[in-house]
Amino acid sequence: AQSVTQLGSHVSVSEGALVLLRCNYSSSVPPYLFWYVQYPNQGLQLLLKYTTGATLVKGINGFEAEFKKSETSFHLTKPSAHMSDAAEYFCAVTATQGGSEKLVFGKGMKLTVNP
Amino acid sequence: DAGVIQSPRHEVTEMGQEVTLRCKPISGHNSLFWYRQTMMRGLELLIYFNNNVPIDDSGMPEDRFSAKMPNASFSTLKIQPSEPRDSAVYFCASRYLDWGGTDTQYFGPGTRLTVL
Numbered sequence: 001a002q003s004v005t006q007l008g009s010h011v012s013v014s015e016g017a018l019v020l021l022r023c024n025y026s027s028s029v030p031p032y033l034f035w036y037v038q039y040p041n042q043g044l045q046l047l048l049k050y051t052t053g054a055t056l057v058k059g060i061n062g063f064e065a066e067f068k069k070s071e072t073s074f075h076l077t078k079p080s081a082h083m084s085d086a087a088e089y090f091c092a093v094t095a096t097q098g099g100s101e102k103l104v105f106g107k108g109m110k111l112t113v114n115p
Numbered sequence: 116d117a118g119v120i121q122s123p124r125h126e127v128t129e130m131g132q133e134v135t136l137r138c139k140p141i142s143g144h145n146s147l148f149w150y151r152q153t154m155m156r157g158l159e160l161l162i163y164f165n166n167n168v169p170i171d172d173s174g175m176p177e178d179r180f181s182a183k184m185p186n187a188s189f190s191t192l193k194i195q196p197s198e199p200r201d202s203a204v205y206f207c208a209s210r211y212l213d214w215g216g217t218d219t220q221y222f223g224p225g226t227r228l229t230v231l
Contacts, residue, residue: 034219043119043206043222044158090158101212102148102171103220107157 002027002095006106014114019063019078021109023091026072032094033074034103035065039087047089050074061085086113117141119223121207127229133195136226139188140209148208148220149182149192158206164190165212197230204228 003026013019025031032051036044048059055067061084065076074091091106120139128134140147148163162172167184175182179198184190194201204227208220 036222043224044208044220045222046219049219102160102163105158 002093004091004106010110012112013081019081021076023074025093034092036090081113121223125227131196134197136192138190138207144209144211146210146212150206151203153203199230
């Protein structure tokens with residue numbers, strides 16, 4: 001069965017520092033991978049996704065992620081954190097069941113950005 | 116497009132009462148998902164529909180929960196009777212699924228349910 005692991009639940013960085021949020025996946029088939037962001041009191045918003053092709057995926061707000069099959073990873077990065085990046089970030093992988101697809105989400109990672 | 120619309124945004128009710136949450140998916144989307152989010156359990160998929168047909172309801176906690184999708188533009192999630200442990204934020208999401216399509220789901224703003 002497909003799954004994702006986001007180790008830890010909270011990351012704290014200084015404004016201007018590198019943001020690195022880790023995600024490892026498990027999938028028996030080529031995966032589609034996603035990062036969603038949730039700002040306080042809002043729904044989840046797609047940040048970026050990997051389907052096929054280029055393994056380095058660029059998303060909104062300066063975020064990017066690299067699909068590494070050999071490491072079964074899809075870590076999210078941003079070179080320089082901004083205060084507005086404070087949110088919770090979810091990694092997800094597609095799972096196929098009965099010919100239909102759904103998303104399996106990680107437990108989420110809360111990012112705090114300190115001034 | 117207005118995005119996924121959920122109502123109400125906040126609901127406070129007393130234990131034992133019936134609660135109905137509503138969702139209007141993005142026009143043209145053919146899949147709809149109901150999720151529940153709590154601090155303890157994170158984001159849980161409750162049920163999803165493809166072309167108005169329930170595909171997977173294995174996440175529905177118990178018989179007190181039921182969901183319907185009478186047409187492509189409307190879905191409800193009902194809890195009867197409600198219990199304090201049902202307090203959570205309930206999200207609806209929709210997507211357009213076609214052959215070879217990717218699974219980009221678009222989330223609504225959520226309904227914050229408090230059962231006293």
